[in-house]
Amino acid sequence: MPGNYRIAYWLRTDIQHFAHVQHIYESLGGVIFTKNPDIYSHLRDRHPELGNDLILVKNSTEAKKLMNRLDTKMVVYTGFQLIFWGYSIQVFHGASDKHYLLNHKRILLYDLLLLPGKRHMEKIAGAYRLKHPERFKVVGYPKFDKLVSGIISKKPLFSNGRPTILYAPTWITQGSGSRLKFSEYGESSLPLWGTKLIKAVSPHWNLIIKYHSRIYESHRDIYDNIDRCIADLKVEDQVKVVIDSNITEYMNQADLMISDISAVCYEWLHTGRPIVFANPSPEHYRPSDDQLSNTYAWQAGDVLYTEEDILPVIQRNLVSDSYADIRRKLLEHSFYMPDGHAGDRQLAEIVKLYEKVENISKLRMVLHNAGVFAKDAVRHAGEKRNRS
Numbered sequence: 001m002p003g004n005y006r007i008a009y010w011l012r013t014d015i016q017h018f019a020h021v022q023h024i025y026e027s028l029g030g031v032i033f034t035k036n037p038d039i040y041s042h043l044r045d046r047h048p049e050l051g052n053d054l055i056l057v058k059n060s061t062e063a064k065k066l067m068n069r070l071d072t073k074m075v076v077y078t079g080f081q082l083i084f085w086g087y088s089i090q091v092f093h094g095a096s097d098k099h100y101l102l103n104h105k106r107i108l109l110y111d112l113l114l115l116p117g118k119r120h121m122e123k124i125a126g127a128y129r130l131k132h133p134e135r136f137k138v139v140g141y142p143k144f145d146k147l148v149s150g151i152i153s154k155k156p157l158f159s160n161g162r163p164t165i166l167y168a169p170t171w172i173t174q175g176s177g178s179r180l181k182f183s184e185y186g187e188s189s190l191p192l193w194g195t196k197l198i199k200a201v202s203p204h205w206n207l208i209i210k211y212h213s214r215i216y217e218s219h220r221d222i223y224d225n226i227d228r229c230i231a232d233l234k235v236e237d238q239v240k241v242v243i244d245s246n247i248t249e250y251m252n253q254a255d256l257m258i259s260d261i262s263a264v265c266y267e268w269l270h271t272g273r274p275i276v277f278a279n280p281s282p283e284h285y286r287p288s289d290d291q292l293s294n295t296y297a298w299q300a301g302d303v304l305y306t307e308e309d310i311l312p313v314i315q316r317n318l319v320s321d322s323y324a325d326i327r328r329k330l331l332e333h334s335f336y337m338p339d340g341h342a343g344d345r346q347l348a349e350i351v352k353l354y355e356k357v358e359n360i361s362k363l364r365m366v367l368h369n370a371g372v373f374a375k376d377a378v379r380h381a382g383e384k385r386n387r388s
């Protein structure tokens with residue numbers, strides 16, 4: 001049973017963010033808030049044990065009122081939002097090369113930030129002037145504690161003896177701004193590579209397609225094309241499409257992963273197995289050793305540029321692993337002590353802060369958040385001036 005700490009969790013955009021707070025909730029308890037009906041429905045269906053601890057609200061104002069009524073002391077965030085109630089903890093929702101980490105000065109407003117590794121800390125320290133470095137704690141990546149400890153128990157999707165390929169593209173976006181102008185769909189490889197991979201892989205290997213968890217946003221035609229391709233080829237026994245808040249169970253079943261520009265590229269490093277990158281814009285994107293590049297992870301594997309690359313690249317990586325050393329270095333740089341105890345370290349920091357604020361009055365909490373809100377308003381006004 002979860003504990004009875006007066007903690008809230010704010011999940012706004014993705015069902016996959018639940019995987020980053022699940023272990024905290026299971027240990028400390030609290031209430032999970034979301035204003036997203038899709039997240040609410042998914043968690044209600046997949047995690048009935050949440051019961052009344054899962055609450056759907058209309059907006060953050062309603063969430064704040066409920067947190068006040070529940071005398072919530074701390075709010076755990078996975079994205080860069082703030083409710084302006086309680087003391088704020090940022091646990092992040094991945095370790096990708098996307099640029100959002102460098103574009104959110106709000107990151108400086110959290111009371112505690114629990115980072116997965118040295119690379120995350122270096123990027124933040126390089127992008128911002130840290131007035132309160134003591135708020136930043138490198139603890140590791142709790143989401144993968146079970147995998148590195150060997151206690152993943154999900155039943156495999158296949159039992160035919162074939163090697164299994166996991167394809168995990170990032171989310172599809174349009175109008176993504178200058179950094180993503182190379183591709184109509186942002187950094188996702190799915191529109192360009194999805195059906196090509198099904199056609200190439202299914203005759204030889206099993207294929208798991210794990211969509212990014214923002215599939216409810218739009219682009220149904222792309223997902224319909226994937227379903228139609230599987231049906232037309234009659235490969236339902238060789239290709240499985242999954243929608244889940246946690247990818248670790250499927251990584252555990254795979255011999256090789258294909259992805260693009262996503263946090264899963266770094267998460268996969270925990271497996272020690274080969275990775276291949278499906279280039280969402282082959283004429284533009286190239287691997288980079290620049291830590292600020294969105295293709296920094298591409299040093300760790302072969303990159304697909306043409307459809308003809310698919311078969312030989314997969315075959316080569318299944319029999320010969322020439323990128324093992326660089327994957328190991330990236331793992332060590334990206335994740336602090338992947339020893340199965342990152343969750344323990346994270347919980348220790350959360351409890352330490354909770355014990356400091358547990359008996360703080362509501363008035364003092366209101367004043368604290370008024371100060372945070374004022375700083376956020378100044379930040380927002382500055383960004384608005386810079387855009388004009």
